[in-house]
Amino acid sequence: MQHQRPKIVDVARLAGVSTATVSRVLSNPDVVSAETRRSVEEAIRQTGYRLNHAARNLRHRRTGGVVALVPNLSNPFFSQILAGMAAVLAGAGYNLLIADTCAMGGETLLGYAEPSRADGLIVLDGTLPAEGLKRRVPIVLACEWIPGIEAPRVKIDNRAAARVAVGHLADLGHTRIGHVMGPPGNVLSEARLAGTEQALAARGLPPPLVLPGDFSLDSGRVAGAAWLALPAEQRPTAMFLASDAMACGFIGEVQHRGLAVPRDVSVMGFDDIELVSHMTPALSTIRQPREAIGRRAAQCLLAMIGGEALEGDIVLPTELVLRASTAPPVTAPAIKSRAAGPARL
Amino acid sequence: MQHQRPKIVDVARLAGVSTATVSRVLSNPDVVSAETRRSVEEAIRQTGYRLNHAARNLRHRRTGGVVALVPNLSNPFFSQILAGMAAVLAGAGYNLLIADTCAMGGETLLGYAEPSRADGLIVLDGTLPAEGLKRRVPIVLACEWIPGIEAPRVKIDNRAAARVAVGHLADLGHTRIGHVMGPPGNVLSEARLAGTEQALAARGLPPPLVLPGDFSLDSGRVAGAAWLALPAEQRPTAMFLASDAMACGFIGEVQHRGLAVPRDVSVMGFDDIELVSHMTPALSTIRQPREAIGRRAAQCLLAMIGGEALEGDIVLPTELVLRASTAPPVTAPAIKSRAAGPARL
DNA sequence: CGGAGGCTTGTAATCGATTGCAAGAGGGTG
């Protein structure tokens, strides 16, 4: 009965063996004879011994943990990615530390990229300073990335996915198509915009009306207000938004002002977060394989921690999910406006 | 130029001082003379020295980290709580490790409650085994809790909040009111159900129709289907759901089947997650002070880590948020049905 | 019977930083 928390020597004393043997029972039981092992295990039980991880980590020069840097935990987009990572990492004996980069400055963040803090880093945020992340622990970039950094990336083909999304809108017969961007400078924003432009250009359609956004629900609402503020005949009849969250905000704003989706405007999102299949109308969107992204990123990182020197990108497939928020443009008003057009002139 | 990562002795050698002095410059600079400090700092810069946290933690017998156990990261309800915690903890030099309890077994979880792993634990999940959490690191329970555990709790008055929510529905004139519960056995589920029953009983209304749920979006959808399956005259005209996520699922299902909210059924949620103000109709709900819950929980934990022996509950206020999903029951059909009633008899 | 080889176990160094204690330097005072 110790007052202190028992240490390995206490167990060793009780079992009548050396600390080395106790340690071996803990981490490499096969080399210890069955009889000794049993008595050590008994001693562990009696003392209530628990391993001190700090000591083990110091000796092993590893931490058994991986840090994920996430730009915004409030965005439900990330949760499933994290779940995928956690599952893979747990299987390999690592735990996952999740840090929200909104909540902290660059200094604090770089503190995570220390070998004595984490064995590896998965970065989901493209806005971090590239410099600080060099020459530290193994790093994998997922979804977003930082242009200056050499590290494996797990991603989707954002440009192609945007082409598919916008292609769908065009196939429905829309000709005035708008796009609400993600945050400026973000690699995803740029790729999705480029895909939008490519898809339109390839069909000989005019370039998109582009509204600013930042992936957040509220920026979608603001974009909705901006769309509503346009003269009706200039409004795009279909909008492709760079995130589902923005699409929710956009639709909410449009509906609150008395218009209907897809009657008055078709809306297409990006991500396929769980919620959007439950909205009214259910959102058409591009599905990202979120769990798979998390898994692959974790697998990559484990490989790097294991010493493999991977580079290059892993590109996972996306899927066009058609629901109720996209439909052909309503032609009746178009005829009306055509009729009204000449009258007005 | 070392091949190895520089250690404190390398810095000491370069600066011509002892390791003790270097250590003091790092953690207690005031006791070192200005001149020595400068030369040590210069040596640190030249060597590129970075502290080894494992070694420091071993010596300090602390980890500088706090673990939050969350039942389900996908639920956006938690993100803002976590943000609040992270902010407070970062201010005190702790970092926040977030673990999703879905993704792991009890064994793994208990591993986090080790002093050598984390300096404290914030538990947001009421389904953990009470036994395992005893006699380990300081623990604070937030939102949910585990009946067997003695630890400070940061919570809201769920029963009173449910009374307010249901009271509002009754005040609108509803008399057949239903409730969709959270997961069975959960303390929150029970308290919100009890509040619902109390509010109805206090007004002499019949007890609620109770449908099962588990806080998830999909269980809300299922509840919506169950509600729709009732004969129209038995359907509650107002539903109080124990989470906003379920309310979203419920409304989605009802709308997809062609009925309207609040015309055909008033819906009230619980939590006030960001999204629900953007839906159509915007959801009436009970707002939980999520960020404040996170902050207070973190403050509590820091106090306990600092040696204070707090106990008892901290109860934070909730707020009734009225939006568009609740309205008086439509009386026209009621008149019709009253007219039809006698005919039918 | 001597020696090789396989098992088990113990000894002691090691991981890298922190800190109690004491010594030395410098200044002030009686």
Next chain:
DNA sequence: CACCCTCTTGCAATCGATTACAAGCCTCCG
């Protein structure tokens, strides 16, 4: 000039586990 006090700094023990190496004990073979 002796003594005391304060300020800096170094020595060396310490945090708790891991592991290279060596030693002891058996067994088996020539």
